[in-house]
Amino acid sequence: MFRMMHSLLLIMTLLTYNSCQSSKGNIDLVSGGSSKYVIILPDEATKHETKAAALLQDYIKRLSGASLPIITEKAFKDQPGVFIGNTEYTSSLYPEKLKGEGFLIATGKQDIYIKGGTGKGILYGVYTLLENYFGCRKYADIPVFIPVSKQLQLPQQLRDRQMPAFLYRETYYPAAFNDEYLEWHKLHRFEDLWGLWGHSFFKILPPKTYFAAHPDYYALVNGKRQASQLCLSNEGVYTFMVDYFRKAIADNPDAMYWSIAPEDGGGFCTCDQCSKANAAEGGPQGTLIRFINRIAAAFPAQQFTTLAYQYTAHPPLKTKPAGNVYIMLSSIDAYRQEPLSSISSAAAFRRDLEGWSAVTEHIFLWDYTTQFTNYLAPFPDYNNQQANLQYLAAHKVQGVFSQGSGDTYSDMAAYNSYLQAKLLWNPGLTTEEITSDFLNGYYGKAGPFVAQYLQALTNTLHITKTQLDIYGNPVNNYKNYLSPEAIDQYSSLLDKAEKAVEGNDSLLARVYNTRLPLEYTVLQQSRFFGTEKFGYLIPEGNGFTVNPRWPERVKKFVAQCKLAGVKELSEGGGSPATYQQEWDQIFSRKWINSLAFRGKVSLVNSWAEDYPAKKEQTLTDGLQGDKDFSINWLFIYGKDLIATVDLGTEQTVKEIQLNFLQDARHYIFNPTDIIVETSVDGANFTPAGKQQTSPLATEEYDAKINTYRFSLPAVKARYIRVTGKCLQTIPAWRDAPAAKKAAICCDEIYVL
Incomplete structure (x- = not known):
């Protein structure tokens, strides 16, 4: 009976109290840096309601300088109030139940009400009030943007009722590991x-x-x-x-x-x-x-x-x-x-x-x-x-x-x-509405140029009809949306973004981070181009050497990766430090002046379409592969490698060298047998060597490059045929699906 009478009195108070209105149709929560309002909690507030009240108090202080006391409902004396959670006052005026983690933000003539459903709904209501009505933003795992003002107003008779479209919502990126970001954006973990x-x-x-x-x-x-x-x-x-x-x-x-x-x-x-x-x-x-x-x-x-x-x-x-x-x-x-x-x-x-x-x-x-x-x-x-x-x-x-x-x-x-x-x-x-808000807020004056960059990426992707694969490789996009010409266009837009925020170290760092994917693509593609234009090698004497600008370029890229929070470059892959080590190893390699360099190659069994590299010419482009099977490796799935290299003219051959990749995680295994043959006419071949490899008897998933050499007694030959016998049965310990076959990867045929 007491509760019912108390509720009726509260409703009457709401209907008759008309003060604290500085302008028609608005409520002045803060005016001139001060406030007459209190924050009111239920007498038995939940932990989320208590947290919501503290958050609101803290942000109003940071927004305007005004300090709003937090009281319980039983201490309420008809002051102008912000009612948080399921107070009796709020329940009497808005008895509807909110489904799930929904919330309600409402105002009368003077009072403000934030009511939540289950879980963190009440917190979501407070954060929405801060963002949608007071202009605060939490763009990433960075400090909240707070537009300081000594005036905070809300419209009278506001009714903002929101329900989530999805019961469970998770975006799995670095920002979501920040607890406040998670709650601010109504996400789960x-x-x-x-x-x-x-x-x-x-x-x-x-x-x-x-x-x-x-x-x-x-x-x-x-x-x-x-x-x-x-x-x-x-x-x-x-x-x-x-x-x-x-x-x-x-x-x-x-x-x-x-x-x-x-x-x-x-x-x-x-x-x-x-x-x-x-x-x-x-x-x-x-x-x-x-x-x-x-x-x-x-x-x-x-x-x-x-x-x-x-x-x-x-x-x-x-x-x-x-x-x-x-x-x-x-x-x-x-x-x-x-x-x-x-x-x-x-x-x-x-x-x-x-x-x-x-x-x-x-x-x-x-x-x-x-x-x-x-x-x-x-x-x-x-x-x-x-x-x-x-x-x-x-x-x-x-x-x-x-x-x-x-x-x-x-x-x-x-x-x-x-x-x-x-x-x-x-x-x-709308994507446009969200994007505009984010880019302008996160990048400042660089935002419009970053927007142009993203639009150029998207447009070029569609114009070139590129297939966007979650297990793809930017190296394979060197002819479409990540061509060197397209990257130059994108880079010029980010140049303008950098110029727009010169002198602002924080915003400039964000543009640098945005540029990392372009630089990564250039570096990865340079491994692929090798001795060609856009490669990391330049001519020197009768061979090639590392472009002297490249070591410093890699070093700067790795340093920026660390500043940006890059921990690994692929799922389960290496760190920026590991990436530096990979390049150091590449830089330390001496150029091998092979008789087969740029020689014509014919294959009996074709390369895998998903991992084309340079197709047949992968075997004579002068480039060694690393532990990434998708770059500089000739990938043949389920069949033998049978490759014939034409040296162009008859030569004296003393040694043949090959590398094969072992990567059981991706079902890539050494050939069981490697056979080398030579020929003067391309029709009649003479055996020149054979080696057998030892199968992997126990579990071993680390990628490994195995080198095989064949010494020849100064044989005269124009054609070299190499056969690598593909493993017929995947080891039982690898636990492969029934239809899965082994693959074979060879990076180069060196003829010396």
């Missing part, structure tokens, strides 16, 4: 929501611990138990997982989600029971969903996620995911130059999304917005983000993990994060 994340089978049942004693827990592949995936029809696996989750949930009761998902790779179980279930469900996704549903039934109060990815991408024919199971679908196979809704490479993804949305309301998406093989490569998919998120929202997707470069700096990392954050909350915002 998977570590905060998931008790167990991602590929989780072996996090629960690690083979190193359990395979020896329980091989039956693991997949039966080609008639043999292997530590590739779990056997989901095995009752012991189910019992073990139930025990695991019972303890894990007790230890982490606040976790919202728990992942039960296969490892990254193939090798699903083909035992009789799993095969029977898979046949009934249309594939191995059947055993997965049936298994997860059993676990979910044992813990009905919890929410479980799994990955619809690779062999589990399609929905089962019969079994629907349980109500507390979320499907995390992957868009990994789609190229990125066009939106997911239209690009042909996403056709399978679109079918899978439609299939899953027909059987469940609970779909998350694992999306990709960077080039994982080259984080610093220019990757202009920026204009597709809005279209993609609108498409996903229209197809029942409830959450998005937008995987960028993680905590390492990458192409336009701050912009990507900002753009994605805004659109994840509201895909109805």
Whole structure:
């Protein structure tokens, strides 16, 4: 009864109190640097409400110099107030419940109300007030921009009610590792929501611990138990997982989600029971969903996620995911130059999304917005983000993990994060509006030139009809949107950006960082061009030597990388320091004056289209490869290397030297046999040498370059034929999908 009377009195107070209005239609929260307002919390405020009040108090002080006291509702004496959270006063005026993490910002004639839904909704409301109404900005992991003013006004009768378009929202870039940035932009962090994340089978049942004693827990592949995936029809696996989750949930009761998902790779179980279930469900996704549903039934109060990815991408024919199971679908196979809704490479993804949305309301998406093989490569998919998120929202997707470069700096990392954050909350915002706000705020007077740079990148990408691959390489784009001519155009725009902010070290550093992807591309392509124009080598005598400008150029690039926060240049790749070491090794190489230099090469089996290098001429361009198989290596998939080099004229040959790459992570292995033959006429060949290599008997994933030399007794020859026998069966320890074949990589045939 007391509460009801108290609420009625508060409503009457709101309707009759008319002071604190300095101009018609506006509320003066702060006037002349002072304020009559107090911040009012519920008598039993939550931790988020308490934090929200403190944040608002702090920022009003920083904005205007005014100090607003924080009081509880029971101490309220009809002062002008900012009501934070679910006070009785707010609940009486705005009784509606807000779904999820939504919020309401409202004003009457004098008072201000911020009300949140679940979770951090109240914090999101405060940050929105600061940004949308007071002009504050949190552009990146940098100090908040605060437009200092002794006047803070809000319109009367304001009603700003916002609900998130997606239940789960994560953009995976460096800025999102900053806690305030995360809350300011209404984002999540998977570590905060998931008790167990991602590929989780072996996090629960690690083979190193359990395979020896329980091989039956693991997949039966080609008639043999292997530590590739779990056997989901095995009752012991189910019992073990139930025990695991019972303890894990007790230890982490606040976790919202728990992942039960296969490892990254193939090798699903083909035992009789799993095969029977898979046949009934249309594939191995059947055993997965049936298994997860059993676990979910044992813990009905919890929410479980799994990955619809690779062999589990399609929905089962019969079994629907349980109500507390979320499907995390992957868009990994789609190229990125066009939106997911239209690009042909996403056709399978679109079918899978439609299939899953027909059987469940609970779909998350694992999306990709960077080039994982080259984080610093220019990757202009920026204009597709809005279209993609609108498409996903229209197809029942409830959450998005937008995987960028993680905590390492990458192409336009701050912009990507900002753009994605805004659109994840509201895909109805326009890319142009968000971009203009960010570029002008983050880059100052350089912003318009950075905008021109991004537009030039995007336009050239489309004009050249370039395929934008998350596992691509800027070296392979030397004829299209990253041609030397195009890079000169982009560079001139960033020259103007630098000039516009001369004297401002902070803004200048941001432009330098923005330029890093162009410099990285130039350096990587120089390895490819080698002795040609734009290469790192210049003529000297009868051979070539390192361009004297190049060591200093690499040094400056590496130093800027460190300042920008580049920790690794690719997913699981080397650091800037490692990159410097790679170049130091390249600079230390002496030019080998090969008789085969620029000689014509013919191949029996063609190079792989995905990794063309210089095609046949890769073997005679005078350049050695490094540990990156996509540069300066002739990549042949699943077949022997059989290459014939024409020396042009008959020569005296004393030695032949070859390098082969070993990189089991990418299924690249040494040839089993290397055979060298010579010929005077190109028709009749004479054996000149043969070497056998030792197969990798145990696990070894580090990339390694192996050199093979053949000494010849001063043979007269015009033609050299080299055969490298491709490994026929990938070692069992590599756990390859059944259809996967070994590749062979050779960088150069030196003839001395």
